[in-house]
Amino acid sequence: MLKLTASFASLLLATRLAAAQSVIAHYMAQQLYSYEDQHITADIQQAQALGIEAFVLNIAKMDYEVEKIQNVVYPAAERLGFKLLYSIDTGYDWTTGDIVTLVSATAKSNATYLWDGKPLLSSFSPSRDGYGDSFWADVKSGLKSGGVDVVLAPALIHVGAEQLKSEWQSPDGFMNWWAWPSDTADNLTTTQDLDYQAVVAERTGPYMMGVSPWQFKNLAGQAWIQNSDYLYKYRWEQAINEVKPDIVELITWNDYGESHYMIDINPIVGLDPDSTKYINGVDHTAWQVMTKYYISWFKACLGSSAAKKRSLPRDGPPTRITRPEYRDLRPNPARFDGACSTVTVTVTAGGESNTSTPASTPSSSETPASTDAPASTETPAPTETPSSTVSSSSPPETTPTQAPSTGGSCTAPAFDKDVLVWYFRIYPKDIVCTPGGTVPRNQDLVSDQIFAWAGLSAPATVRIDAGNVTGSYELDAGAHIVAIPFPTTDETPYFQIIRDGAPVVSGHATATILHSNCTYYDMNARVGQLDSVEASA
Template identity: 35%
Template sequence: MLLASLMVVLAANALSASAQIVVAHFITQNAYSYSQGDWTNDINTAKATGIDGFALNVALPDYELDRVATAFVAAESANFKLFFSFDMSYGWQESDMVSLVAAHASSSAMLTYDGGVLVSSFSGEANGDAFWASVKSTLANQGIKITLAPAFTSFRDPGQASALLSEFPSIDGFFNWWSWPNDVDTTLTTDTDIAYRDAAHTRGGPYIMSVSPWQFKDIDANNAWVELGDTLWNYRWLQAIQDVKPDIVEIVTWNDYAESHYIGDINPNVDLGTAAPNYVNGFPHAAWRIIAQYYISWYKTGTAPTVTNDVVVFWYRAHPKAVSCSGGWAPRMSTFPADAVFAMSLLSSPATISLDIGSTHAQFAGQVGATIGSVNFPVEDSQIPFIQIIRNGQTTKSGYGSVFVTQSCSWYNFNPFVGVIQ
């Protein structure tokens, strides 16, 4: 297994209101072709990373109900947790939401928080507080207490945290969906996290903080954008661990392929539509789970884990940002990402990390634990990265990327290839 290359000690998988919980956002629409075996594979892979559960993003009460039922069977067998994140952009009815929560509330796989079944959302503020209060009271009348921590996505401005509380007295906590810079060429701050964490804690919480590795989409002219995410997967984890200290970290996402922030394996049976395959297929992100494993352990234990086996995880795009492609749509904010190969070392002892691509060379001093560096794209066409771990003048490990950086492209692709030297 990929993660066996990084030997760290993970916290026990005991979940309670005081535990440090890590979940991953799972797009249930992409489970149309799933069997129980598919769920089991994803669950086991997530558990090996240190992930405690999936937030099931459910869009409609149709085939997803059957897939959800299968997911709970698999999760119960694996001692894995699930909870519902209702995608309110699809117009859920209260009765359908209540029915789905009630159907699985007693499952041993259902994630609870502060004595209630955890329920979250994507959006839903337009429904108003009366809607959410009715969901809670209707379930309570059935003997089911819920802990409501929605992602009301219009609440991003730190100055609106008090308005959230006054407008929605029914909520118990909050999920901050926003894990990328807000269409700006600067790194993400924790201002929103801190404001809404403090607001959520006045209600008892939880505060759920999103952590994401990337954000790129290119499926039509109105859905073509990229956010600045070059080093996001490193610094966002550090923000969670060192600054925000949320009750729950939610990785966005496990399997949203179209938005390029998947860390799960690309399931070949999933229908990606007509556009997304052009930038998803051949661009695995599995090695990002090695970084997640390291930081999850740190988040849960409060101490950076000891690395016993050296690895370098690296990621890069397949073409420079200024290239005009023959297919797809030029994404908004395409000038923001750097034309570079990024590499993060996880080392047992200091070493030099050497990065070469074409005629361009860079190196950085890898320290014990995690260190990040980069090398710029070369001027030559069709080049591939070569990465080395050098200690005491000797190369101990080395390897190449699997995707060439080219000066031409058949589709605008700002989705990175993620690889590992191990």
């Protein structure tokens, strides 16, 4: 790889500092068919409240999407001080002329997202002939001949870093779409990010890093899930502590079909009939609690050290990768997330309690007392006595594996109040559904667990109860994920944050673990938040 001279590195540093680090969100323009001003205004204001600066408009065709973007979305964004850019979906048919016409029409709008003073143009590019480097070079030249000079940062999902360097000269930057592990139980590392980033450092555009909370799809005969159990927390921390990208692109704001939306279901959006079987009534707004926290951390920590790192690629040639590389980061029972002095998981069987504290964790003071989980009217009564099982759970390690030292430190923001985000699937991964639709690929790669992301203002105990399973975790202030195994009976989980012997946050989930009556394979996450003590009945 070409080494950067000190003067060129300084120039890159100045350029990248001029373009502040941003968080943007992928937005499916196909959902706009029935949208009017009030609908897009609500989306934009919700995004702005989280610290999101722009929507990346995934556009598939020159049809109603264009009309809605130009006549509804852009006017609202201009009024609200929000930014927009295009992601051309080349899974559909495009000509260079179509793209030139589309981009030129809004290039001068004050709502167009600029990189180094130029409109930023991206793409979603599945493996398809006809949209290679020469195609995008023609797009850029066509725009330039009309007075529009763009910065191109495509998502070329089957192009590795070495190929990007040697065969793709038209991109100025790059968007890494791989925000999930790919068909593996292992968790995603930053190897591919850093390889792409090293290539982009020799160009003038941004390195854009995909971050996503979940992925599951079961429609039109396509069904899969990717391992997302601890994904959202560790992927954000990779962005903050290791990669330090120019731009984080959240995947997505509103792609319901792949289950990585972070809003409630908008009733005016027409959904595929299959997707409604795992989407209807499944509100993902609680992902926004985590999103806002990590955006504030990302922006607070990415100053000159981030820009400096982006201007200095690591030594050696980039690795040829067409899929992410991984290391084994699966949960290790001997390690728990953050500062955790005691972990106790209790499973009750036949009226007796079996309690386990892992031998690898040091002893500590007695766990604060807490109340047992109150009865929930939504919780079905156990139908059988479960067998005795003791298990514990921990998140993956997130120690940097490839990133060079960036100097300085990056301190996580403190919480001024306690908050808990719970999430889980409602069916065990090996359940048989009838008629069921398509059996999801990778269903055996995920874990049957109930998760709680806790944001703690001070040390506390986080407790999860679900039928015969109870997990109790003593944690320091900060953000943590803890989990317990699925109960063996149908149960509605109950969550508590306990401090000084009393719950300060508590409540039931609004979803129930089910072991039967599955009519469609549904591995979408149920997500909710608790930030106060649940009122007693």
